[in-house]
Amino acid sequence: MGMKVLLVGGGGREHALAWKIAQSPLVEKLWCAPGNPGIALHAECVPIQAEAIDTLTAFAVEKAIDLAVIGPEAPLTLGLSDRLRERGIAVFGPSMAAARLEGSKAFMKDLLDRHAIATAAYRTFRDPAEAHAYVTAQGAPIVVKTSGLAAGKGAIVCSTLEEAHAAIDRIMVEREFGSAGDEVVVEGFLKGEEASLLAFVDGERVLPLAGAQDHKAIFDGDLGPNTGGMGAYSPAPCLTPALVRRAVEEIILPTVRGMAAEGYPYRGILYAGLMIDGDDLRILEYNVRFGDPECQPLLMRMRSDIIPYLLACASGSLEGMSIDWDPRAALCVVMAAQGYPGAYPKGDAIAGLDRAAEVTDTMVFHAGTRGLEGRIVTAGGRVLGVTALGDGVAAAQQRAYEAVTRIDWSGVQYRRDIGYRAVARERS
Numbered sequence: 001m002g003m004k005v006l007l008v009g010g011g012g013r014e015h016a017l018a019w020k021i022a023q024s025p026l027v028e029k030l031w032c033a034p035g036n037p038g039i040a041l042h043a044e045c046v047p048i049q050a051e052a053i054d055t056l057t058a059f060a061v062e063k064a065i066d067l068a069v070i071g072p073e074a075p076l077t078l079g080l081s082d083r084l085r086e087r088g089i090a091v092f093g094p095s096m097a098a099a100r101l102e103g104s105k106a107f108m109k110d111l112l113d114r115h116a117i118a119t120a121a122y123r124t125f126r127d128p129a130e131a132h133a134y135v136t137a138q139g140a141p142i143v144v145k146t147s148g149l150a151a152g153k154g155a156i157v158c159s160t161l162e163e164a165h166a167a168i169d170r171i172m173v174e175r176e177f178g179s180a181g182d183e184v185v186v187e188g189f190l191k192g193e194e195a196s197l198l199a200f201v202d203g204e205r206v207l208p209l210a211g212a213q214d215h216k217a218i219f220d221g222d223l224g225p226n227t228g229g230m231g232a233y234s235p236a237p238c239l240t241p242a243l244v245r246r247a248v249e250e251i252i253l254p255t256v257r258g259m260a261a262e263g264y265p266y267r268g269i270l271y272a273g274l275m276i277d278g279d280d281l282r283i284l285e286y287n288v289r290f291g292d293p294e295c296q297p298l299l300m301r302m303r304s305d306i307i308p309y310l311l312a313c314a315s316g317s318l319e320g321m322s323i324d325w326d327p328r329a330a331l332c333v334v335m336a337a338q339g340y341p342g343a344y345p346k347g348d349a350i351a352g353l354d355r356a357a358e359v360t361d362t363m364v365f366h367a368g369t370r371g372l373e374g375r376i377v378t379a380g381g382r383v384l385g386v387t388a389l390g391d392g393v394a395a396a397q398q399r400a401y402e403a404v405t406r407i408d409w410s411g412v413q414y415r416r417d418i419g420y421r422a423v424a425r426e427r428s
Contacts, residue, residue: 002028003307006060007043008050008080009071010034012334012367012385013292016299017071017306018042019363024307031063037376038366050075057083065089069310070268073149073289077103081268090314094288097264101255102288105147105185115258117251118282120275122187128172131184135164141189146171148180153226153341155285157189192277193421194284195236196294197247199272200309202318203265206252207309210301210325211239212294213422218341220417227341228382231418233331233393234297237425238276247274251283267313296365296387297330297396331396332387333404333418334367338411340381348378348409356403361389364403378409393422 005027007018015038022030022042033056035045048055050072057080060068068084070076070093079096093099100107106124113119124147125131135142144167146154154177158164164186171181196214200207214232218224239247252272259266271287271294290298299306303324312318337344353376356364365387368380386403390396397419404414 002026003066004029004063005031006063006065006068007032007071008056008068008075010036010039010050011072011292011380012365012382013290013295014071015039015365015367016296017069017290019365020299020302020306021069024305026305026307033059036366037369037371038364051078053078053080053083056080057087060084060089061087067092067307067310067314069093071289073099073102073287076288077149090311092310092314093268094266095264098259098266099288101259101266101270101286103149105145105285106183108286109185109187111255111258111262112283115254117254120187120190120282120284122185124183124185126183128168131168131172131186132165134186135161135168138186138188140164143187143189144168144171145185145187146177146180147183147185148177150177150180151228153177153228154180155226190275190277190282190284192275192280193238195239195274195276196232196291197239197244197252197272197274198290198294198298199248199252199270200313200318201256201266201268201270202313202316203267204256204260204316205318206248206256207318207321207323208244208248208252209298209323210234211236211244212291212298213238214291214294215415215418220415225341227336229291229293230334230336230415231332232291232294232297233329233396233419233422234294234301235329237422243276243281246281247272250281255286267316269313292367293332293334293385296332296363296385300330300363300387300389301326301328326389328389328391329393329396329422330387330389331393331400331419332365332385333400333414334382335384335386335404335407335412335414336382337368337378337380338413340413344381345411346377346379347372348411349375350377350383350407350409352407355406356386359388359399359403359406362399362403363387364407383412392426393419394426397423
């Protein structure tokens with residue numbers, strides 16, 4: 001008998017996970033809650049929202065699920081993995097206590113501080129007046145962040161004091177990010193190049209994935225406000241094998257050991273957002289799930305069956321495992337709705353999905369879509385993640401954009417320079 005797997009979530013990351021999990025010969029049946037029209041090609045979608053902890057737990061018990069894979073951060077911070085483990089179900093995803101690494105930036109920074117792990121200098125505040133006074137004393141550039149979850153949009157890099165004071169007011173006074181802004185973290189601005197290193201973690205051992213880099217800003221040239229991510233690629237040329245070793249030994253392993261020592265061992269995928277400036281290597285942030293859109297190019301490149309790694313993280317048995325990677329590069333371009341990351345319309349019919357699917361070595365991952373009267377329409381800010389493989393980042397970039405130009409809807413926006421740093425490195 002094959003395994004019964006439940007995947008939780010309905011975005012681009014979950015479409016990539018569903019596509020990858022469905023390829024495993026170990027899996028007999030895959031459900032996804034709530035899923036989306038793209039995921040429906042690989043799994044049976046059930047109309048249960050990712051935050052509906054009680055309903056999801058009841059469904060998992062009823063279907064005798066062998067493995068639950070939790071995609072987004074919200075159900076993890078709400079304790080879904082704890083509830084499922086209590087019912088004897090193997091879970092890929094950290095406990096509620098361990099998910100605070102992402103759910104509370106104040107918790108994360110304090111943990112790094114206790115274990116002497118290199119990060120930016122910081123202070124946390126619950127009183128806007130104190131935050132304003134600190135910023136005035138520190139000067140700019142400076143970074144103001146919501147401590148709580150803000151869908152990737154809660155970190156505001158301020159190049160002037162005026163911007164920093166405005167950011168504090170947006171978060172703490174105008175409550176732009178709701179309760180995520182009850183507490184703010186103000187930290188020193190780190191210069192350098194940002195890269196993402198994800199790792200499978202089983203509570204004590206760490207198995208790094210290939211490096212990746214994402215583009216957070218909405219406009220070409222990394223301009224404009226931050227989004228959840230407008231594109232990503234792997235490998236990341238700036239993450240050399242030596243830097244990966246250092247990141248594991250100096251940052252990720254000490255974090256995992258610190259979590260275990262303090263009584264909340266970490267199991268699942270751990271996403272380390274790193275800042276690299278010459279030999280200076282620091283941790284900017286942790287996420288407690290696959291990055292979206294980094295997940296898409298990483299899983300396109302992963303040749304190994306993913307299920308043994310998910311099970312090993314769930315059971316604490318990663319020892320001796322390694323991952324087989326496609327030597328080619330993969331690049332993902334996010335196609336977003338008009339107005340994103342601000343207010344955006346929904347319900348626009350998407351044309352050209354079948355034509356885009358004809359491009360070789362390309363996958364169109366659905367992020368914010370739904371079915372309506374036989375058509376697929378937009379249903380989110382980030383709508384699609386068009387991801388392609390190629391011999392080098394430039395080739396993957398060319399292929400991804402070939403597919404992107406075949407897709408259209410009213411007001412579609414996307415960056416035209418995803419991967420530009422890596423392409424420039426290849427050319428030089």
